[in-house]
Amino acid sequence: MTSNVAASSVAEPPPALEVTKSRSGGSSLGRYILVRFLLIIPTVLILVTLVFFLIRLTGDPITAALGGRLPADQLAERIHEAGYDRPIFVQYLEYLGRILTFDFGTTITDNQPVVQVIASYGTATLELVLYSLVVAFIVGIPLGLVAAALRDRWPDALLRVSAILFYATPVFFAGLVAKLIFGVWLGWLPVSGRASVRTELAIGRDGGTGIYLIDAIASGNPAYVQDVLLHAVLPALTLGLLTAGIFLRLVRTNVIGTYNMPYIDAARSRGVREGRLVRTHAYKPALIPIITVIGLQIALMLGGAVLTETTFEWKGLGFQLAAYLSSRDFVAVQGIVAMIAIIVAVTNFIVDIIAAFIDPRVRY
Amino acid sequence: MTKPRLIDRVPVVHQLRQSVGLQRGMLVAGLVLTGIFVLCAILAPLIAPYGFAQLSGPDGANFGAQQPPSAQHLLGTTVGGYDVLSRVIWGAQTALYVVIVAIVLSVFIGILLGLVSGYLGGWVDRTLVVVADAIYAFPTLLLAIVVAIAISGGQSGLWPGILAAAASITVVFIPQYFRVVRAEVVRIKAEAFVESAKVIGASTPRIMFRHVLRNSTRTLPLIVTLNASEAISTLAALGFLGFGIEPTAAAEWGYDLNKSISDVAAGIWWTAIPPGLAIVLTVLGITLIGESLNDLADPRLRARRRAKAQTPADAVAATQPASREMMGEVQ
Numbered sequence: 001m002t003s004n005v006a007a008s009s010v011a012e013p014p015p016a017l018e019v020t021k022s023r024s025g026g027s028s029l030g031r032y033i034l035v036r037f038l039l040i041i042p043t044v045l046i047l048v049t050l051v052f053f054l055i056r057l058t059g060d061p062i063t064a065a066l067g068g069r070l071p072a073d074q075l076a077e078r079i080h081e082a083g084y085d086r087p088i089f090v091q092y093l094e095y096l097g098r099i100l101t102f103d104f105g106t107t108i109t110d111n112q113p114v115v116q117v118i119a120s121y122g123t124a125t126l127e128l129v130l131y132s133l134v135v136a137f138i139v140g141i142p143l144g145l146v147a148a149a150l151r152d153r154w155p156d157a158l159l160r161v162s163a164i165l166f167y168a169t170p171v172f173f174a175g176l177v178a179k180l181i182f183g184v185w186l187g188w189l190p191v192s193g194r195a196s197v198r199t200e201l202a203i204g205r206d207g208g209t210g211i212y213l214i215d216a217i218a219s220g221n222p223a224y225v226q227d228v229l230l231h232a233v234l235p236a237l238t239l240g241l242l243t244a245g246i247f248l249r250l251v252r253t254n255v256i257g258t259y260n261m262p263y264i265d266a267a268r269s270r271g272v273r274e275g276r277l278v279r280t281h282a283y284k285p286a287l288i289p290i291i292t293v294i295g296l297q298i299a300l301m302l303g304g305a306v307l308t309e310t311t312f313e314w315k316g317l318g319f320q321l322a323a324y325l326s327s328r329d330f331v332a333v334q335g336i337v338a339m340i341a342i343i344v345a346v347t348n349f350i351v352d353i354i355a356a357f358i359d360p361r362v363r364y
Numbered sequence: 365m366t367k368p369r370l371i372d373r374v375p376v377v378h379q380l381r382q383s384v385g386l387q388r389g390m391l392v393a394g395l396v397l398t399g400i401f402v403l404c405a406i407l408a409p410l411i412a413p414y415g416f417a418q419l420s421g422p423d424g425a426n427f428g429a430q431q432p433p434s435a436q437h438l439l440g441t442t443v444g445g446y447d448v449l450s451r452v453i454w455g456a457q458t459a460l461y462v463v464i465v466a467i468v469l470s471v472f473i474g475i476l477l478g479l480v481s482g483y484l485g486g487w488v489d490r491t492l493v494v495v496a497d498a499i500y501a502f503p504t505l506l507l508a509i510v511v512a513i514a515i516s517g518g519q520s521g522l523w524p525g526i527l528a529a530a531a532s533i534t535v536v537f538i539p540q541y542f543r544v545v546r547a548e549v550v551r552i553k554a555e556a557f558v559e560s561a562k563v564i565g566a567s568t569p570r571i572m573f574r575h576v577l578r579n580s581t582r583t584l585p586l587i588v589t590l591n592a593s594e595a596i597s598t599l600a601a602l603g604f605l606g607f608g609i610e611p612t613a614a615a616e617w618g619y620d621l622n623k624s625i626s627d628v629a630a631g632i633w634w635t636a637i638p639p640g641l642a643i644v645l646t647v648l649g650i651t652l653i654g655e656s657l658n659d660l661a662d663p664r665l666r667a668r669r670r671a672k673a674q675t676p677a678d679a680v681a682a683t684q685p686a687s688r689e690m691m692g693e694v695q
């Protein structure tokens with residue numbers, strides 16, 4: 001009985017696939033990929049529409065950003081110039097049309113194209129998310145396997161309680177405490193920014209990739225590499241350990257679930273040792289769901305990055321978003337959020353495709 | 365099959381009796397922490413030494429800003445000159461209001477949509493599923509920010525602020541309840557008792573609300589506890605980003621943490637640690653309850669019992685594991 005339950009749970013397709021399952025009758029991988037790809041369009045459309053109308057509920061963006069700072073007639077003139085006095089539906093259609101050409105508008109407060117903002121700050125966020133994913137993998141997955149192998153004994157208990165503790169700690173509070181202990185009291189690590197000013201000037205001189213680690217290595221000066229890495233330690237650990245807790249719990253649950261399946265019993269009856277059962281037999285099928293979760297995690301990390309970046313003054317997309325929020329520049333907010341919606345939809349698509357290639361049970 | 369006694373059927377009591385060892389420890393710890401949180405929230409006017417927006421003592425003298433902990437101010441004062449301990453205690457009340465409003469709203473709307481969508485099917489169902497999936501995949505915090513802008517345009521007073529925060533959290537949660545209820549409804553719709561109700565001639569609303577709804581809410585207490593802790597984190601995050609409630613209208617932990625960022629760089633710990641710990645302990649308490657309930661509902665994860673006999677509830681749980689992966693819950 002128990003093993004049947006385990007089997008059905010492990011074979012359960014990722015939730016995002018349910019829709020395609022009911023509709024596509026074909027069984028080829030190509031068709032599956034096509035349907036998943038086409039599903040990106042309604043997903044992005046829905047989110048962009050939702051964000052557009054929600055933000056417009058408060059009125060036009062120009063009054064929101066500049067109201068009270070400009071005389072009424074100048075304000076009205078700028079609203080008319082930008083076309084915000086036309087019917088909302090006309091503006092909506094125009095907005096959709098511009099998104100098709102990757103034009104997300106121009107920010108009101110500093111007059112920059114949103115695409116430009118995303119390009120120049122997005123690399124910093126990408127760098128932070130990559131570091132954190134590395135931390136989450138290195139910490140979360142092995143510890144999850146340990147917890148599953150030593151189930152219900154003290155290391156498992158300790159790991160699970162600390163995973164819950166990490167989940168319960170808001171990322172910005174963890175960041176503040178880390179800053180206080182390692183930055184202020186012990187003085188071991190820098191508390192804010194992506195690099196010290198000198199390094200930033202030196203490695204940013206000839207353009208570069210915007211990913212500081214690569215730029216620092218390209219500069220050939222080990223002092224710059226060290227500086228960049230030291231600045232990354234606290235933000236990466238803060239955001240990474242939060243995700244590691246999620247990975248740990250997922251790996252533990254899945255390995256235990258797989259462990260109860262009939263083929264494990266079969267292997268055990270052939271005389272395979274317990275340690276080897278966990279390492280080679282239960283390990284691989286249990287890790288497949290992780291791939292799907294990574295997709296959702298990247299979305300969550302983009303949200304978490306807003307808080308982490310604000311805490312550590314890491315000048316990425318999230319930091320910039322928070323700055324635009326406080327200056328009430330809703331064109332910028334709308335553009336960045338729409339862009340993130342697209343990134344999330346595409347990431348989920350890629351993850352689903354990878355999962356389908358690895359796990360034949362997901363294909364339809 | 366004998367009917368279990370009433371006390372055993374009360375949700376948490378049954379699980380408490382069922383649990384052993386570490387799982388019982390986790391459940392008890394969770395209940396204690398959550399109990400303290402609720403007591404603080406209810407008794408805030410009695411136990412807080414000062415009001416949340418009070419700047420001066422009974423003698424009329426100002427508290428002063430960033431004062432270190434002392435006999436008058438056990439946890440010091442903030443950069444704005446408020447008493448830290450009082451704001452931490454009052455913050456529990458704000459958090460409790462938001463959690464209750466958010467959960468009630470999202471459970472109500474989510475169940476209704478899931479029921480209608482799952483039972484009636486057709487294009488309404490397909491549209492709602494795509495919309496729910498789209499929202500579900502989006503970073504929850506960003507969505508909450510956008511909704512907060514839409515409702516209040518940023519900062520606001522006590523009740524508008526609480527409603528705005530609760531509504532932002534609600535929008536994020538509705539897809540979760542929708543998915544779970546819809547999946548259950550689709551499964552139950554095919555059962556024989558629904559068929560027989562149709563044959564007897566029961567109306568569609570009657571079947572939906574009497575026959576299907578009652579049988580499809582089994583996993584909800586679990587999601588409610590998990591979401592309650594998420595609601596507190598989201599409220600704090602909104603406050604931290606400056607979308608909270610004004611300090612004179614109510615105390616809010618996230619707002620206080622935001623104001624303490626600059627204090628931390630100067631080595632002032634007492635403005636950051638207390639509100640942060642309050643968030644951690646509250647979320648921890650509710651999460652521990654949720655985790656224990658989840659593990660106890662899933663026979664694969666439940667610690668082995670010493671008793672030999674299986675209760676009827678165990679048999680039900682064994683056929684219907686409510687593991688969180690199945691609900692699509694990954695946090």
